Amino acid sequence: xxxxxxxxxxxxxxxxxxxxxxxxxxxxxxxxxxxxxxxxxxxxxxxxxxxxxxxxxxxxxxxxxxxxxxxxxxxxxxxxxxxxxxxxxxxxxxxxxxxxxxxxxxxxxxxxxxxxxxxxxxxxxxxxxxxxxxxxxxxxxxxxxxxxxxxxxxxxxxxxxxxxxxxxxxxxxxxxxxxxxxxxxxxxxxxxxxxxxxxxxxxxxxxxxxxxxxxxxxxxxxxxxxxxxxxxxxxxxxxxxxxxxxxxxxxxxxxxxxxxxxxxxxxxxxxxxxxxxxxxxxxxxxxxxxxxxxxxxxxxxxxxxxxxxxxxxxxxxxxxxxxxxxxxxxxxxxxxxxxxxxxxxxxxxxxxxxxxxxxxxxxxxxxxxxxxxxxxxxxxxxxxxxxxxxxxxxxxxxxxxxxxxxxxxxxxxxxxxxxxxxxxxxxxxxxxxxxxxxxxxxxxxxxxxxxxxxxxxxxxxxxx
Amino acid sequence: xxxxxxxxxxxxxxxxxxxxxxxxxxxxxxxxxxxxxxxxxxxxxxxxxxxxxxxxxxxxxxxxxxxxxxxxxxxxxxxxxxxxxxxxxxxxxxxxxxxxxxxxxxxxxxxxxxxxxxxxxxxxxxxxxxxxxxxxxxxxxxxxxxxxxxxxxxxxxxxxxxxxxxxxxxxxxxxxxxxxxxxxxxxxxxxxxxxxxxxxxxxxxxxxxxxxxxxxxxxxxxxxxxxxxxxxxxxxxxxxxxxxxxxxxxxxxxxxxxxxxxxxxxxxxxxxxxxxxxxxxxxxxxxxxxxxxxxxxxxxxxxxxxxxxxxxxxxxxxxxxxxxxxxxxxxxxxxxxxxxx
Numbered sequence: 178x179x180x181x182x183x184x185x186x187x188x189x190x191x192x193x194x195x196x197x198x199x200x201x202x203x204x205x206x207x208x209x210x211x212x213x214x215x216x217x218x219x220x221x222x223x224x225x226x227x228x229x230x231x232x233x234x235x236x237x238x239x240x241x242x243x244x245x246x247x248x249x250x251x252x253x254x255x256x257x258x259x260x261x262x263x264x265x266x267x268x269x270x271x272x273x274x275x276x277x278x279x280x281x282x283x284x285x286x287x288x289x290x291x292x293x294x295x296x297x298x299x300x301x302x303x304x305x306x307x308x309x310x311x312x313x314x315x316x317x318x319x320x321x322x323x324x325x326x327x328x329x330x331x332x333x334x335x336x337x338x339x340x341x342x343x344x345x346x347x348x349x350x351x352x353x354x355x356x357x358x359x360x361x362x363x364x365x366x367x368x369x370x371x372x373x374x375x376x377x378x379x380x381x382x383x384x385x386x387x388x389x390x391x392x393x394x395x396x397x398x399x400x401x402x403x404x405x406x407x408x409x410x411x412x413x414x415x416x417x418x419x420x421x422x423x424x425x426x427x428x429x430x431x432x433x434x435x436x437x438x439x440x441x442x443x444x445x446x447x448x449x450x451x452x453x454x455x456x457x458x459x460x461x462x463x464x465x466x467x468x469x470x471x472x473x474x475x476x477x478x479x480x481x482x483x484x485x486x487x488x489x490x491x492x493x494x495x496x497x498x499x500x501x502x503x504x505x506x507x508x509x510x511x512x513x514x515x516x517x518x519x520x521x522x523x524x525x526x527x528x529x530x531x532x533x534x535x536x537x538x539x540x541x542x543x544x545x546x547x548x549x550x551x552x553x554x555x556x557x558x559x560x561x562x563x564x565x566x567x568x569x570x571x572x573x574x575x576x577x578x579x580x581x582x583x584x585x586x587x588x589x590x591x592x593x594x595x596x597x598x599x600x601x602x603x604x605x606x607x608x609x610x611x612x613x614x615x616x617x618x619x620x621x622x623x624x625x626x627x628x629x630x631x632x633x634x635x636x637x638x639x640x641x
Numbered sequence: 642x643x644x645x646x647x648x649x650x651x652x653x654x655x656x657x658x659x660x661x662x663x664x665x666x667x668x669x670x671x672x673x674x675x676x677x678x679x680x681x682x683x684x685x686x687x688x689x690x691x692x693x694x695x696x697x698x699x700x701x702x703x704x705x706x707x708x709x710x711x712x713x714x715x716x717x718x719x720x721x722x723x724x725x726x727x728x729x730x731x732x733x734x735x736x737x738x739x740x741x742x743x744x745x746x747x748x749x750x751x752x753x754x755x756x757x758x759x760x761x762x763x764x765x766x767x768x769x770x771x772x773x774x775x776x777x778x779x780x781x782x783x784x785x786x787x788x789x790x791x792x793x794x795x796x797x798x799x800x801x802x803x804x805x806x807x808x809x810x811x812x813x814x815x816x817x818x819x820x821x822x823x824x825x826x827x828x829x830x831x832x833x834x835x836x837x838x839x840x841x842x843x844x845x846x847x848x849x850x851x852x853x854x855x856x857x858x859x860x861x862x863x864x865x866x867x868x869x870x871x872x873x874x875x876x877x878x879x880x881x882x883x884x885x886x887x888x889x890x891x892x893x894x895x896x897x898x899x900x901x902x903x904x905x906x907x908x909x910x911x912x913x914x915x916x917x918x919x920x921x922x923x924x925x926x927x928x929x930x931x932x933x934x935x936x937x938x939x940x941x942x943x944x945x946x947x948x949x950x951x952x953x954x955x956x957x958x959x960x961x962x963x964x965x966x967x968x969x970x971x972x973x974x975x976x977x978x979x980x981x982x
Contacts, residue, residue, distance in 0.1 A: 276946050279732040283951075299949030300733035391841075392929035443818030445930035446840035451818075460819055590949065597947035598753070603931045610931070621752075628747065632950070636729070 216560050218531040218551065220252065225260050225521040232263045233518040236278075237292035238271035240537060241469040248536035256525050262518045272449075282510055289513040290522065294503040295394075295596075296328045296581075296588040301338040301638060305509040308337040310520045314527055318545040324581040325544035328504045328588040333416070333640040339506035342527040343534075343541050346575035347398055347502035349488040350456055350470065351463045355384060356486075364463075364488040368406060368431065371463065371491055375439035378462045386439045386463040387455045389447030390432070390606040392599040396447055397582075398500040399465040400601050404428045405584055406493030411595060411626060414585040416641035418630050421623040424495070429608045429615035436609040445606055457481060467502040468569065472538055475562060483564045489571055490578040498580050504588075505541075535560075539569060546576075589640075591626075591633040600625050719962070725955035732949040744956035748944075754957060756932050757940040761961075764851060764936055765915045771855040772911035773904060776862025777897075783863060784870045801860035809924035812853045816840055816925070843933035846926050850934050853921050858914055862907035869903030870896065902976045909972040916965060937961055 235253060240246050250266050257264030267288070269277065274293045281287025282303040297304070311329070315321055322344070329341035351364040358381070359374040375386045389396035404410060409424035436444065439462075443451070453470040455461035459481045464470075474482035490499035509519045526533070530543040534552060538561045543549045553573045558566045583592040595601065604622040608615045633639040692698060726745070729738045748754045779797055783790075800808060815823055816839040827833045839849045873896065881891045897904070919938035922928060928935035928943065937957055945954015 275732075279946050279949070279951075282733060283735045285735075299731065302731070302734035304733065392927040392932075441818075441836070442838040442841040443836070444841070446818045446838060446846070446926070448927070454817075455819060458819070594948040594950065597949075598943055599927075599929070603929075606929075606931045612931070625751070625753070628750065632747070636731075 217535050218529075220255075220529045220532050222256070222259055223525065223528060225525075227517060227521070229260050229262050229515075229518045229521060231515045231518065232265065233257065233290065233515050233522060234288045235264065235266045235290045235292075235522075236274070236288040237266070237268060238274060238294055239268045240540075241467070242472060242537045242540050245533065245537040245541070248532065252526075252529065252532070253522070256522060260518070260521065260525075262515070262522075264522075278508070278510070282512070285512045287510065287512065289515045290507060290509055290519040292505060292507045294505065296504055296583075296593055297339050297506045297508055298331065298588055298638075299590040299593045300508060300510075301331060301334070301336060301590065303511055304338050305511060305513065305516055306336045306338075307340040307507075307509060307520070307523075308335075310340050310523055311337050313524060314340075314342070314545070317524075318527070318547055320545075322544040322546075322576060324501060324576070324579060325504070327581045327583065327586075328501070329506060330587065331589060331638065332587055333589070333638060339508045340523050341504060341506055342523065342530060342544050343505045344501045344544065344579075345467050345503035345540055345542060346572055346579055347402070347465055347467060347499045348572065348575070349463060349491060350452075350466050351486050351488060352384075352459070352461070352484050353486040354484050355382060355462045358382075364486050365491060366488060367492040368403070368435075372431070372435050372438065375435065375462060379439045382462075384460070384462045385441050385443070387444060387447070387452060387461040388432075388435070388440065388463075388465065389451060390436070390444050390602050390609055391447035392602060393448050395449060395452055395466065396444075396602040397596050397599065398502065400432070400605050401582065401584075402465065402490060402499040403432060403493070404601075405498040405580065406491060406496055407431070408493075408495030410585060411592060411601070412583065412586045412589075412630070412641070416586045416589060416591075416630070416634075416639050418623065418627050418641075420626060421619055425619045426615045427494070429605055429618055432605045433609045433615065445610070456485065459484075465499070468538075468540060468572075472540070472561070487569065487571055489574070497578050498584065499578055500582055500584075501579055503541075504581065539572075542572075542575065589633065589638065591630040591639050594629050594633070595626055598625075598629075722955045722959050725951050726959045728952050730951040730955075732946060732951055735951075740952065744952045748953055748956050748960075753932050753935060753940060757928075757935045757937050757957070758960070760847070760932075760934060761916065761936045761938075763847070764854070764934075765912055768851050768854045768858070768915045769908055769912045771851070772858045772862045772915075773908050775855060775859040776866050776907055776911075777904065779859060779863035780866035780870055783867050797863060798860045800857050801864075803857075805857060805918065805920040806924060808857055809853060809921045812849070812856075812921075813840075813925055816849050840926050841930055843930055846930055846934050850921055850925055853925065854915055854918065857921070858911050861914075862911055865907040865910065866900060866903055869900035873899050905972050905976045909969060912968055912972075913965060916961065916968070 237249075240249075246268055253264045253266050256262075271294050274291070277287075278291055278293070278297070278300060281291075282300065307329075311321065311326075321341075325341035325344055328344075329339040330337045349364065353362065353364070355378050356362065356364050356374055359377045361370060361374045365371040365374050371386075378384050379386075388399050390400070401411075404425060407424050407428035409420070409422055409428050411418065411420050413419045452461075452464045452466040453473055456464055456466065456470040457474045457478055459478070468487075471482055471485050471487075474485060490497040507523055509516050513519060527543075527545070527548065530541075530545070530548045531551065534541050534543060534549050535555070539552075539555055539559070542552070546552075553570075556567075556569045556573045559569055563569060582588045582596060586592075600622050604618045607613050607621070608618040613621070630639060630641070634641060724737065727739060727741060728744075729740050730736070783794055783797065787793075815821060818836060818838050818841055821836065821839065823839070824833065824836050827837070837845060839845050877895060877899070878891060881895050886894065917938060919936065919942060922934055922936055922939045923942070926934045928939045937960060941954045941958035943954075944957055945951045948954070
C-alpha cells in the first residue's frame, strides 16, 4: 500500500512536471492561431548566378515572433534544395550571438552566415566585405534605406562589414483609456505632452510609465531618441565626439523631471522583457517598444491589446526621431567555407522579404520599399486581428522618424562599444537619481566616451 | 573443482600478477603458479607487474587526466589571457600586436574598473562571511539525528546542484520590480506599502546579488564543514559534556577550533566561487543600476566580448589572478599553521 501510494505520488508529480515543462516551453509570443496561410505573399526563386554546392551553415536569433522561424527554416531548406546547397540553420537566443561570433572568429571556424539584431561594426576586421552583395541588391531593387546602409557600412574604410536587408521600427506604445482621460485620446505627440499627460495619469491613476534607464538595450534606444529630439548626439556626422553640449544637458534635465513625475525606481532595473511584461500586464501608461509586446497581448490579454495604441517618435525642440528597435546585420566571417552560397542566399532572402514581413506578423520591415508593396495595405488593415484594423498604419511612415544608432554619423565600432557599456543609460540614471547634476553626468559620460573613440580612431576604423 | 578440465590444467591458476602474489598454497608439487602460460602472456604479465609495482609511475598515470585537464582548461587560457592583455586583439581581429601595458593604463583610467574592483571585494567579503556562518549552522543541522533528515539534506543541497543561471533566473522573477512575490508577502504582512525595487536601488541590488550568492554557495560550505564535524572524535565531545560544558561552550571551545581548517577551506571555496562568478550579476542586474553591482568578471565580459575589446577585457580579467592568488595563499597558510599547532 505504501509502495502504491509512493508510485501514485511519483506518477502525479511526473505528470505535473511534464505539464509544467510543456507550459514553460510555450512562448509568450506564440501567435493565436499562427500566421494565416491566405494572404501570405508568394515566394520567388531566381537561379543563382553561379553554380553552388556544399554546405551552408546559418546562425540567427530566435525571433521574438516564433512564426517567423518556422517560415525561415522551411524557406532556407527549400532554397538549398533548389540551389544544390545543404543548408543547416541554428537559432539561438539573441543575447548569446555576440559571444558566439567572437568565439567563432577567434577559432577561425564556425557558421558561414550569421545574423544579429544590432550593428556588428566592431567585427569589421573579421568579416568579408559585403559591398558586392549590397551593390547587387541596389542594382536589382533600387536605393537601400539610409538607416540600414549606415548600420552596415564604414565610411572611413569604405567597407560593408554587414548586409542589412531589414529593420524594425520602435514606436511609442500607450494605453488609450488612460490617455483619453488625460485629454490625449490619440496619445502624446511631443515630449512635453508626454510629461504633462504622464504626470496626470500617475497622479490620478497611479499608473507609471516605463522608459528604462538601465544597463540594457531598450534603455539605450529610447534615451538616444530623446537626445536626438533635443538636438543632441554622441558624435556628429564626421564621427567627432560632441556629447558635451547644452542640448544633452537639457535632455538629461528633462528626463530627470519626467522620472520624478511619472515613473518609479523600477526603470533602473529595466531589462529587455520589462516593456513587454509591463504593457501586457496593463501596468504601464506608456513605453517605447516594437509591436512584439502588442502581439503577445493579442494572444494572452486581448482586452489590454485592444487598449494599446501607437504613436510615432515624439517631437522635441529639434525634431522627432526614434532609434530602430532591431537592425538586422548579416555577416559572412572570413572563415566561412561557402561565402558564395551565403551571398546568393542573402539576395534570395531579400527578394522574398515580403514573406518574411508577413511571417513575422508585420514585425520585420524591408530596407527596400518596393520589395514589400503590400506593407501599407497590411498596416492599414492588419491581417492579424488588430482592433481597430488600422491601428498599425502609422508604421507605414516609420522611415521618416527612424534613424540609426550613431546618428547623425554611422553606426561605427566606437558607438557600438558606447552602446554595450551602457554609458548613455547611466548618464541619465545618475542625474535622475540625484547623484550628480545633469551637467556633471554629461561631463562624466564624455570622459568615458572620448577614449573609446580615440582607440577606434587609432585603429583606422573611425573618422573624425 | 577441476572437474571436466583436461588433465594438468588447474582452473585456479592465477590470471593476474596481483592474484599471483598470494602464494602457491594448495598447488601440486612442481607447479609454479607464477609461471607464464605463453611467451606473450609472460611479457605482458612481467611488464604489468613492474608497472604495478612502480608507485611513482602509477601516481603520475592516475594524475595525468587531471593534469591534462588543468593545463588545457586553466593553464592555456591563463597564458592566452596574459597574451591578450598585452595585445590589441579585438573580437573582430584575432591577430596579435604587442601593445605593452597600454590596456592596463586604459583600464586604470576607467572609473568603472575601480568601481568594479571595489564591488568585487565587497561582494566577495560579505558573501564569504555569510556563507561560512550559514554553512556552519547548516552543517550542525545536517549531522544531527532527526526524522526526515534525508529530505532536509536533499533540500539543503538543491541550490548548489541547480545550475547557477537557472537559479538566478528564478531569483530574477522573485525580485522583479513590479511582480515580486517577496514584495507581495511584505505588503500583506504590512511591512511595506509599494514595492521595494530590489534590483533598482544600488544598495538593495548589491544586497540581492549577495543574498543569491549566499543561497547558492552555503550548501557547498555546509557539506565541507559537515565532513569536518563528523571527523571530530566523539570522546572529546563527551569529555567536554562530562566536564559540564554547555552547547555554546562546546561549540566555541571544542567544535570550532577543531574544525577551523575545514572552515577555512570552505571559506576559500566560497571566496573563489564568488570572486570568479558573473552569472548571478549578469542575469539579475547586468551590472546595474549605474554599475552598482558591476564586478570584475562582468566588466571584463562587457568590455572584451560585447564591446569587442578583447585586450582590455583580458586585462580586467587578469586582475583577478593576483588577488585570487593572494587570497588562496593567505588561507592555505592559515590552514597549515593550524595543522602544525
